[in-house]
Amino acid sequence: MKLNDADDVFTSVGRRRFVAGLGASAISMAARPLAAADSPAFGGIPYSSNASGRKWYKGNTHMHTIRSDGDTFPIEAAALFKRAGYHFTCFSDHNVSSSEPQKPIPVDSYKGKKISQEMRTNFGRDFPGLELCRTVQDDKGRECYISASIEEIAMLLDEPGRFLTIGGNEVSAAPTAGKELHCNFINYSKPCRANNKRTVEECLDWIRDEYSRNISDARTSIMTLNHPLWVSYDVQPHIVAERPDIRFFEVCNSGSMPRFNLPGMEFTHDKWWDVVNTMRAIKGQPLIYGLASDDIHGYNPMRKKTKRKAGYVQVLANELTIPGIIEAFQRGDFYASTGLNLASVHFDRATRTLSVEVDPSFGDDCRIEFIGSKKGVDTSVQEIVKWEIEGKPNKWLESRHFSMHRTVERYSDKIGSVFKTVKGRTASYTMLPDDLYVRAKVACPHNAYTNNREPDFPIAWTQPISAKDML
Numbered sequence: 001m002k003l004n005d006a007d008d009v010f011t012s013v014g015r016r017r018f019v020a021g022l023g024a025s026a027i028s029m030a031a032r033p034l035a036a037a038d039s040p041a042f043g044g045i046p047y048s049s050n051a052s053g054r055k056w057y058k059g060n061t062h063m064h065t066i067r068s069d070g071d072t073f074p075i076e077a078a079a080l081f082k083r084a085g086y087h088f089t090c091f092s093d094h095n096v097s098s099s100e101p102q103k104p105i106p107v108d109s110y111k112g113k114k115i116s117q118e119m120r121t122n123f124g125r126d127f128p129g130l131e132l133c134r135t136v137q138d139d140k141g142r143e144c145y146i147s148a149s150i151e152e153i154a155m156l157l158d159e160p161g162r163f164l165t166i167g168g169n170e171v172s173a174a175p176t177a178g179k180e181l182h183c184n185f186i187n188y189s190k191p192c193r194a195n196n197k198r199t200v201e202e203c204l205d206w207i208r209d210e211y212s213r214n215i216s217d218a219r220t221s222i223m224t225l226n227h228p229l230w231v232s233y234d235v236q237p238h239i240v241a242e243r244p245d246i247r248f249f250e251v252c253n254s255g256s257m258p259r260f261n262l263p264g265m266e267f268t269h270d271k272w273w274d275v276v277n278t279m280r281a282i283k284g285q286p287l288i289y290g291l292a293s294d295d296i297h298g299y300n301p302m303r304k305k306t307k308r309k310a311g312y313v314q315v316l317a318n319e320l321t322i323p324g325i326i327e328a329f330q331r332g333d334f335y336a337s338t339g340l341n342l343a344s345v346h347f348d349r350a351t352r353t354l355s356v357e358v359d360p361s362f363g364d365d366c367r368i369e370f371i372g373s374k375k376g377v378d379t380s381v382q383e384i385v386k387w388e389i390e391g392k393p394n395k396w397l398e399s400r401h402f403s404m405h406r407t408v409e410r411y412s413d414k415i416g417s418v419f420k421t422v423k424g425r426t427a428s429y430t431m432l433p434d435d436l437y438v439r440a441k442v443a444c445p446h447n448a449y450t451n452n453r454e455p456d457f458p459i460a461w462t463q464p465i466s467a468k469d470m471l
């Protein structure tokens, strides 16, 4: 998501709602050719390979800096994650790859004025030996700030086994109807600026094709679909179900939630995930894995060392290197979290059993759910909800000549059923012959989940295990 839109209140004018019971035939289900999904870079069953010698590494895959709409330089952004105990973090500014040369920021410009001497002094005090930015003259003779390059930052901050910085780009497109479509290219160095097409499908295909065309090796990079329900239910699950080469999405993005919680459009990221995976599992296609990310833009809470309740991933990797982390993502050996850590997660292929153990520091007051869909589940669209909103409902959208049209398909409650619930710190589930897939979701303590911006309590989501992979 983008900065400065967090507190706007929805006060729309001229809105209408249409509800009609339509079948799946109303939705385009055209299959897309497989690309990276068939790549040998992906494969195996999450949590099933030999984990000896592997370690869990905590990471953030999504953050912004002054190179787009974040409020500090890349070196401080990364240094704050290192100080907070993360093992890795990825730069993901909008439409700029972190290895592109940074343009100098004139001191008198809008962004330059936001950089105070106090910020520079405080950074030097908190991180001795590092400087927030340097001062240079640009070709017009103006005094400017300039950031350290990503290579310089890696040399200053990366430490073997302790911390790793990864370059990237949040390619951010704006299809029609006030929609947004953002994808992270992780460990990606070529320039890529979104080409705004008309529809979400066109934008997604353009972004996906651009990514595939420019990566040199599918084994060293991943692409994630970010916050699919932001701005408001913008990326419908069937669109992603039809593109099985999209292997990662954000099941939790701490910087976004659906801005407009429109009546009749209650659709959680968990439900979105289960719809995509159910449709794919029926076709024997690869499932989509879920990440939680921070998507931080404003760094004051981290500067003050306050505990930040934000999404992250724990990755079970052979080593803390870019190939080590990327390979673990591609194996599905990671889980998404908003604060809850697992001591172990394991899938036993012989018995088809998924076992989860919560870190003992969280106590026994945990709820572990095993969630999935059964063969033969009804995947037809139960209801289509349409909204048309015109007007200028809030400050952020005024600048965007706001006009919003949304179509949300609703699906059977049997998609993403809870197969089993266990109260306690450990649990396991043995897959039944009619299970399409299963995943675990752990909450501690077991309260109601309110939203994905600032969860009131920690959650961890394991990746789904597909029955097809055991054939």
Ligand SMILES: [Zn+2]
Residues within 6 Å of the ligand: 001, 002, 062, 063, 064, 092, 170, 295
């Ligand atoms: Zn972002």
Ligand SMILES: [Zn+2]
Residues within 6 Å of the ligand: 001, 002, 170, 172, 182, 226, 227
């Ligand atoms: Zn975004």
